[in-house]
Amino acid sequence: MSGQDGETLDGIRRRIDALDDEIMRLISERADCAQEVARIKRAADARAEFYRPEREAQVLRRIQAANPGPLNSEEMARLFREIMSACLALEQQLSIAFLGPEGTFTQAAALKHFGHSVNTVPMNAIDEVFREVESGSAHYGVVPVENSTEGVVTHTLDRFMQSPLSICGEVELRIHHHLLSTADALSRVERIYSHQQSLAQCREWLDARLPQAERLSVSSNADAARRASREPGAAAIASEAAAELYGLNVLAANIEDSPDNTTRFLVIGPRSSGPSGNDKTSLLVSARNRPGSLHGLLSPFADNDVSLTRIESRPSHCVNWEYVFFMDIEGHAQDAHVAKALAELKQEAELVKVLGSYPKAVL
Amino acid sequence: MSGQDGETLDGIRRRIDALDDEIMRLISERADCAQEVARIKRAADARAEFYRPEREAQVLRRIQAANPGPLNSEEMARLFREIMSACLALEQQLSIAFLGPEGTFTQAAALKHFGHSVNTVPMNAIDEVFREVESGSAHYGVVPVENSTEGVVTHTLDRFMQSPLSICGEVELRIHHHLLSTADALSRVERIYSHQQSLAQCREWLDARLPQAERLSVSSNADAARRASREPGAAAIASEAAAELYGLNVLAANIEDSPDNTTRFLVIGPRSSGPSGNDKTSLLVSARNRPGSLHGLLSPFADNDVSLTRIESRPSHCVNWEYVFFMDIEGHAQDAHVAKALAELKQEAELVKVLGSYPKAVL
Numbered sequence: 036m037s038g039q040d041g042e043t044l045d046g047i048r049r050r051i052d053a054l055d056d057e058i059m060r061l062i063s064e065r066a067d068c069a070q071e072v073a074r075i076k077r078a079a080d081a082r083a084e085f086y087r088p089e090r091e092a093q094v095l096r097r098i099q100a101a102n103p104g105p106l107n108s109e110e111m112a113r114l115f116r117e118i119m120s121a122c123l124a125l126e127q128q129l130s131i132a133f134l135g136p137e138g139t140f141t142q143a144a145a146l147k148h149f150g151h152s153v154n155t156v157p158m159n160a161i162d163e164v165f166r167e168v169e170s171g172s173a174h175y176g177v178v179p180v181e182n183s184t185e186g187v188v189t190h191t192l193d194r195f196m197q198s199p200l201s202i203c204g205e206v207e208l209r210i211h212h213h214l215l216s217t218a219d220a221l222s223r224v225e226r227i228y229s230h231q232q233s234l235a236q237c238r239e240w241l242d243a244r245l246p247q248a249e250r251l252s253v254s255s256n257a258d259a260a261r262r263a264s265r266e267p268g269a270a271a272i273a274s275e276a277a278a279e280l281y282g283l284n285v286l287a288a289n290i291e292d293s294p295d296n297t298t299r300f301l302v303i304g305p306r307s308s309g310p311s312g313n314d315k316t317s318l319l320v321s322a323r324n325r326p327g328s329l330h331g332l333l334s335p336f337a338d339n340d341v342s343l344t345r346i347e348s349r350p351s352h353c354v355n356w357e358y359v360f361f362m363d364i365e366g367h368a369q370d371a372h373v374a375k376a377l378a379e380l381k382q383e384a385e386l387v388k389v390l391g392s393y394p395k396a397v398l
Numbered sequence: 399m400s401g402q403d404g405e406t407l408d409g410i411r412r413r414i415d416a417l418d419d420e421i422m423r424l425i426s427e428r429a430d431c432a433q434e435v436a437r438i439k440r441a442a443d444a445r446a447e448f449y450r451p452e453r454e455a456q457v458l459r460r461i462q463a464a465n466p467g468p469l470n471s472e473e474m475a476r477l478f479r480e481i482m483s484a485c486l487a488l489e490q491q492l493s494i495a496f497l498g499p500e501g502t503f504t505q506a507a508a509l510k511h512f513g514h515s516v517n518t519v520p521m522n523a524i525d526e527v528f529r530e531v532e533s534g535s536a537h538y539g540v541v542p543v544e545n546s547t548e549g550v551v552t553h554t555l556d557r558f559m560q561s562p563l564s565i566c567g568e569v570e571l572r573i574h575h576h577l578l579s580t581a582d583a584l585s586r587v588e589r590i591y592s593h594q595q596s597l598a599q600c601r602e603w604l605d606a607r608l609p610q611a612e613r614l615s616v617s618s619n620a621d622a623a624r625r626a627s628r629e630p631g632a633a634a635i636a637s638e639a640a641a642e643l644y645g646l647n648v649l650a651a652n653i654e655d656s657p658d659n660t661t662r663f664l665v666i667g668p669r670s671s672g673p674s675g676n677d678k679t680s681l682l683v684s685a686r687n688r689p690g691s692l693h694g695l696l697s698p699f700a701d702n703d704v705s706l707t708r709i710e711s712r713p714s715h716c717v718n719w720e721y722v723f724f725m726d727i728e729g730h731a732q733d734a735h736v737a738k739a740l741a742e743l744k745q746e747a748e749l750v751k752v753l754g755s756y757p758k759a760v761l
Contacts, residue, residue: 058421065417121474
């Protein structure tokens, strides 16, 4: 290293050290403020809540809107989530149940949402995540609910029918799929293994590029990669990590049909979130068994200018109703036009259960 | 919430918003500086290294020494690791191979050391981690090497005998063990399952409190917890997370014999680290097969005031040598007194291989 460069580098390193001192001072001051907030809340209410999803969403949105770069907004939001996570842990050590095992997308979603200063506790089934939060053993739970290409995780929706829990947040993760094989060309691929959901998420690509190859669904993408590593002529749809792990070639990257292939997760807890200014509300609505009932259910939204972003019908397991519907609408149940639409909906429907209002996912 | 408190809370939230703006501005300026460092390095050397373990260790030590609270030093260091991780990822996306599967302590060690802006890639065996880094498929690897109670992971040490890789860092994780059971009292425990290493780490506690209980080693602590959840009279030594997962009572917490029960991991890469001011050096030394040879190997350290912190003998698999020794000494191979000791050691030993000099773990 030349003397000139050496001095320049040393100079920049001294600047970085000075910046670090200042960053630390400000983070510490922020943590002091968080303790002060907690003290005030505790004085007003011994059972006060310290985790406020709407406030966190507002902070992250503000940060992302003002981020000057060079870090991208996702990275900057990630750093602020960790700072908030560390500050919150001073007040309350949160325990988060998730659909395990460790290392799944659901755990990644839980850590993305809550930061790494929480305890994440793996559960064997979606039902156990609900029970863990219902019993108070965990403060919050994280469960998968929807894949942007493949639709809903019905077990999660069904479980809401019998649960007193509310939705207090949503998390979205971007998911990429790759075609992996020991073969070195697409033309050699005779068989494709993957989880059925991943096969479905890449259907168009497979139809266009590998129409002749047999598609076989297996229990997980890791299992698919293992098979592909052993069988000549076999390929797997799996992650980049699986390619490395099983020594497979990436024959084609990012083969998911939707470029925005995300998986959506719900954060469940004892109560829903306050208004953040950019919210969603999830509803469970039972319809009377008569012609035109669906139309009647939807008009309160149209009449009050409330956007319906998703509707999903499920058998109700109850003799009096034909169906229940899960609906997502834009806005918070406390917003005036949403409140009016919900009031009108209650006139039309057998039952309207607000599963929760919560801030839209911050990517 | 009273008006008075509401105003106070609003005031503090505005202070937090102002702090966040300033923190973001400084983090962005820090990222600009990191880009500038990279630009200068690239101009000087097209194959320049951007990850500098010694510099990161220095930054973290400085931060921990100056941390004013209320966040503890571990949390503050964690936040700065993430900030450095995000800044480094602007220059180079690091890929880190680790002994898998996902969710293991080794992955936790890798993420603790490198922050979350890297790709971590699980490998099936220690040998594969080495091969992945040797082939250049991963930039660095993380492997377990030592447990403070139970001693070394011999396979990792043995692998260094044939590897050109260097040690460029170490990571320490604190590990706690709990006694879990469906039983509600210690007196009901007849059998204890755990991984043999965990059993060994709690031996004194078990001897004192449960001398009559049978001890059975199983493949993992998770397996132990599963058995304990099914067999009346059985207990497991496992983590708090396992207690939650298998619905077991924590009959006794933190039963590890050493209050500082840590597991140590090595970061391996193509070259060792520069001096950070507080370093360790790991050596592989082969002894001539003659009486007094060990004494001869150790005197260069004593003569030059170099502390030997660990020595471990291993069969050499080579006819000419009786043993090889793995040694850890304090200081960097470039420190004058260490360099002198190593030069003298080379006169005494058949072979001296410096496995690496690297910053001591920052907890």
